[in-house]
Amino acid sequence: MSTFVSTFRLLFTLVLCLVVVVVPLFPQESEVMQGGVVWDPNQPFIIQELLVGPGDYILQPGVPYCADNRDERAGAAAQELVDGIMRRATPTLAAFATLGGILAGQFVTQLQYEIRNTGGTIAQLLSDIGLSPRCANCGTAVLIVPAGYHVTSVVNLAKDENGPWPMNACGVQQPPYMRCLIPDLAFQNVQAGNVVISTVINWARETRRVRVLVYFAPNS
Numbered sequence: 001m002s003t004f005v006s007t008f009r010l011l012f013t014l015v016l017c018l019v020v021v022v023v024p025l026f027p028q029e030s031e032v033m034q035g036g037v038v039w040d041p042n043q044p045f046i047i048q049e050l051l052v053g054p055g056d057y058i059l060q061p062g063v064p065y066c067a068d069n070r071d072e073r074a075g076a077a078a079q080e081l082v083d084g085i086m087r088r089a090t091p092t093l094a095a096f097a098t099l100g101g102i103l104a105g106q107f108v109t110q111l112q113y114e115i116r117n118t119g120g121t122i123a124q125l126l127s128d129i130g131l132s133p134r135c136a137n138c139g140t141a142v143l144i145v146p147a148g149y150h151v152t153s154v155v156n157l158a159k160d161e162n163g164p165w166p167m168n169a170c171g172v173q174q175p176p177y178m179r180c181l182i183p184d185l186a187f188q189n190v191q192a193g194n195v196v197i198s199t200v201i202n203w204a205r206e207t208r209r210v211r212v213l214v215y216f217a218p219n220s
Contacts (some may be wrong), residue, residue, distance in 0.1 A: 036101050037146065045215045048102040048141040052210060055137040055203035066138035071188045071199045077125035078192035084122060085144065090114035100146035136203035145194040145216040154196055155213040156187040160206060
């Protein structure tokens with residue numbers, strides 16, 4: 001019996017080690033379908049996933065990557081958004097100041113209503129969230145880190161619509177863009193305080209699925 005128990009324990013340990021070894025660096029599909037804040041015990045992160053349709057495959061001087069120039073506005077938008085969050089200028093921004101999360105869906109609608117009389121760069125950002133189907137097809141992800149934490153890194157992942165997720169992040173620097181190994185796709189990440197705006201630029205003829213992960217840690 002003792003030999004059987006010892007053998008069982010050894011097999012269990014080997015299986016456990018194999019499970020630990022094959023756990024991927026990035027989260028799996030089941031963990032991120034809705035997006036938002038993930039309080040991972042090793043390092044918490046916020047994640048947003050976008051499906052970006054085909055672009056027009058236009059690559060020539062003078063043609064913006066995004067037809068509506070949203071990539072050029074992202075820096076000013078991030079700064080105005082973080083200022084509004086710090087001031088808790090509206091109920092929605094006050095909630096993001098405390099909890100963090102992704103600015104998408106109903107939160108966009110709520111914030112559009114709250115700032116309906118003020119306009120400005122935030123109003124333009126809210127109209128940018130979604131997809132721009134001319135020239136390159138561009139998507140915008142807005143991720144906000146909770147109060148008491150700071151951004152440590154931003155990770156971009158991209159794949160064909162129905163392909164497997166890569167183990168390696170997009171990491172080919174081509175300032176101001178981050179290029180991916182998958183062709184004809186790039187990211188532009190802009191940070192202001194606890195706010196990260198990631199513009200996804202797809203000028204391929206194929207639909208791409210992308211993820212933006214923002215890792216964060218407690219303030220010291």
